Amino acid sequence: xxxxxxxxxxxxxxxxxxxxxxxxxxxxxxxxxxxxxxxxxxxxxxxxxxxxxxxxxxxxxxxxxxxxxxxxxxxxxxxxxxxxxxxxxxxxxxxxxxxxxxxxxxxxxxxxxxxxxxxxxxxxxxxxxxxxxxxxxxxxxxxxxxxxxxxxxxxxxxxxxxxxxxxxxxxxxxxxxxxxxxxxxxxxxxxxxxxxxxxxxxxxxxxxxxxxxxxxxxxxxxxxxxxxxxxxxxxxxxxxxxxxxxxxxxxxxxxxxxxxxxxxxxxxxxxxxxxxxxxxxxxxxxxxxxxxxxxxxxxxxxxxxxxxxxxxxxxxxxxxxxxxxxxxxxxxxxxxxxxxxxxxxxxxxxxxxxxxxxxxxxxxxxxxxxxxxxxxxxxxxxxxxxxxxxxxxxxxxxxxxxxxxxxxxxxxxxxxxxxxxxxxxxxxx
Numbered sequence: 001x002x003x004x005x006x007x008x009x010x011x012x013x014x015x016x017x018x019x020x021x022x023x024x025x026x027x028x029x030x031x032x033x034x035x036x037x038x039x040x041x042x043x044x045x046x047x048x049x050x051x052x053x054x055x056x057x058x059x060x061x062x063x064x065x066x067x068x069x070x071x072x073x074x075x076x077x078x079x080x081x082x083x084x085x086x087x088x089x090x091x092x093x094x095x096x097x098x099x100x101x102x103x104x105x106x107x108x109x110x111x112x113x114x115x116x117x118x119x120x121x122x123x124x125x126x127x128x129x130x131x132x133x134x135x136x137x138x139x140x141x142x143x144x145x146x147x148x149x150x151x152x153x154x155x156x157x158x159x160x161x162x163x164x165x166x167x168x169x170x171x172x173x174x175x176x177x178x179x180x181x182x183x184x185x186x187x188x189x190x191x192x193x194x195x196x197x198x199x200x201x202x203x204x205x206x207x208x209x210x211x212x213x214x215x216x217x218x219x220x221x222x223x224x225x226x227x228x229x230x231x232x233x234x235x236x237x238x239x240x241x242x243x244x245x246x247x248x249x250x251x252x253x254x255x256x257x258x259x260x261x262x263x264x265x266x267x268x269x270x271x272x273x274x275x276x277x278x279x280x281x282x283x284x285x286x287x288x289x290x291x292x293x294x295x296x297x298x299x300x301x302x303x304x305x306x307x308x309x310x311x312x313x314x315x316x317x318x319x320x321x322x323x324x325x326x327x328x329x330x331x332x333x334x335x336x337x338x339x340x341x342x343x344x345x346x347x348x349x350x351x352x353x354x355x356x357x358x359x360x361x362x363x364x365x366x367x368x369x370x371x372x373x374x375x376x377x378x379x380x381x382x383x384x385x386x387x388x389x390x391x392x393x394x395x396x397x398x399x400x401x402x403x404x405x406x407x408x409x410x411x412x413x414x415x416x417x418x419x420x421x422x423x424x425x426x427x428x429x
Contacts, residue, residue: 001045003027003398005364006038008050011378012354013057013338017331019378025055027360030172030398035356048403052368053392054378056334057353058117058361059307060341063207063245063266063295065145066107067100067123070423071300080213080275088300092124094429099422101128106419107305108136109412113405114306114388117361117396120243120266120295120345122180122207126159130167133175137401137409139361141345142167143180143207148191157198164202174397176345177202178243183209184228185216192235205241205346208232210265211254212246213277229254229263238263243344245295248272248280255281255288264291264344267336269313270304271297283318283327293344294336306388311337315383330383364393 004027010020012035026034026042034042068088075087100123111119118139121129126142133140144160146153160179168177179199181187187195199206211217211228220228229250232238238261247258247265258265267282285292294314296305315333319325342352350359365386367375372385394402401409 001029001398002043003360003395003400004042004044004047005050005055005362006047008053008055008364009367009378010035010354011054011056011334011382013334014353014355015339017379025354025362027395027398030359032354032356032358032360035354048364048393050364052366054365054367055354055362056365056382057338057351058363058394058396059115059337060293060345060352061111061116061119061295061305061307062243062264062293062341062344063268063297064107064119064121064305065123065298065300066111066119066121066129066305067095067103067125068298068300069107069110069305070099070103070419070426071298072303074300074427076274076303080277081215083275083301091426094426095124097125097128099426100125101132102415102418102422104129105132105136105410105415107299108132108138109407109410109415110299110305111307112136112138112394112402112407113391114308115363115365115391115394116305116307117363117394118341118345118347118351120178120207122182126163127166130163130170130175134171135410137174137396137399139174139347139351139396141176141178141207143178145180145182146191146195147182147186148188153191153194157194160198161202164204168202168204172397176204176347178205178207180207183212183216184232185219189235192232192237196236196240199240205243206237207243208237208245210244210247211249212272214249217249227251227254229257233257233261241346243293245297246272246277246280247285248278250281255285255290258285259288259290262291264293266293266295266344267310267314268295268297269310269317271301273313273317274303275301279317279321281318282314283322283324286328286332291340291343292336293341294333307337308386308388311383330379333383334379360395360398362395363391365390366392
C-alpha cells in the first residue's frame with residue numbers, strides 16, 4: 001500500500017533539530033520514500049490531509065510490563081519492596097496465559113492511543129504478547145522476566161530460548177526477543193552467568209532492572225562490596241547490549257561504567273516518583289554522552305502508559321532537582337522518547353526518526369487545540385503542552401493502526417470488557 005501525508009508540519013528528530021513546515025511524506029509499503037514537495041509522478045493509494053496536524057516519529061516505550069495493566073490501581077501508596085513482595089508478586093503467581101494476553105492487548109491499545117508505536121516489555125507468558133503484537137500491528141521487544149527460583153531456573157531459561165525461536169524477527173521484523181534477568185537482587189551470580197550464556201547463544205541483548213532504590217544499592221554494597229552496576233559489570237553482563245531500567249541511585253563511577261560500556265539506561269520518572277524511588281541524575285548522564293531512553297514502567301506503578309506524560313516529567317523533574325531551568329531541555333526529552341529509545345533497542349537504523357529509507361512509524365498530532373495555542377515553539381509544545389489524547393493518527397510499518405482516534409486493527413470495546421472481567425477474577429483467586 002502507498003500513502004501520502006500532505007501539507008504536514010514535521011518534526012523529524014533526525015539530529016538536525018529542524019522543523020519542516022507544510023511538507024509531504026510519501027510511504028510505499030513499510031518505508032518512507034520521499035519527504036518534500038508534492039510529486040505528480042508518484043501515485044498513491046491513500047492520502048491523509050495534514051492540515052492543523054504535526055508529524056513526528058512514533059514514541060518508543062523502552063521499559064514496561066504491559067500485562068500489569070490487570071493490576072492498575074490495585075496496590076497503590078506502598079513502598080516498592082512492600083508493593084512487590086506483599087501485593088504484586090503473590091497476585092502474579094495466579095496469572096494465566098489468557099490473562100496476560102488480554103492485559104497486554106489493553107496496554108497496546110492505550111499506548112497506540114497516546115502515540116507509542118514500539119515498546120520493550122518484561123513479563124510472563126510472553127508468547128501471548130507476541131500474538132497480540134501480530135494482531136494489533138505494533139513493534140515490540142519481548143523479554144521473559146527471569147527471577148531465580150530453586151528447581152525452576154532451567155525451565156525459565158528454556159522459556160526464553162523458545163520465545164526467541166518462536167518470535168524473534170517475526171511480524172515483518174517488528175518483533176525482537178532479548179534475555180531479561182529481573183535484577184541482581186533476584187538473580188545470583190551463578191544464575192546471571194547462565195543467563196549470559198543464553199544471551200551469547202542467541203546473539204541478543206539484555207533487559208534488566210538496575211539501581212532502582214536506595215535499599216537495592218545499600219544491600220548490594222553490604223553483600224558484594226559494590227553497587228549493582230559495578231557488580232553486574234564485573235560479572236561481564238555489559239559485554240551484551242544492555243537496556244537498564246531505572247538507574248536512579250548511581251554515582252560517578254556507575255555513570256563512567258555505563259558510558260564506557262554503551263549501557264542504555266531507561267528513565268521512568270512517573271514510576272520513580274510514585275514509588276518514591278528517587279530522582280535519576282538524567283542531566284549528568286546525558287552530558288556524559290550516555291544514550292538515555294524513556295519508559296513508563298508498568299501501569300500498576302505509573303498508573304498509565306502515556307509517554308507524553310513521561311516526556312513532560314523527564315523535561316521538568318531534573319530542572320527542580322538540579323535547581324537549573326535548562327537541565328534536560330525539551331529537545332532532549334523528545335530524543336529520549338524517540339531516537340534514543342530506538343538506539344537502546346537496536347532499531348535506530350529503522351525507526352526513531354522520520355527519514356527517507358526508514359520504516360514508516362509515524363504519529364500525527366492534532367495541534368488545533370486550545371491548550372496548544374499560540375504555537376510559538378513546536379518543540380516546547382511537544383514536551384510541555386501536548387497530551388496523549390492529542391494523538392490523532394498512528395502508523396506503524398506503513399500501516400494505519402489508528403485514524404481520527406479510531407482503532408483500525410482490533411475491537412477496543414471487546415478488549416476492555418474482557419480485561420475488566422479477568423482482572424476482577426484474578427484478584428479473587
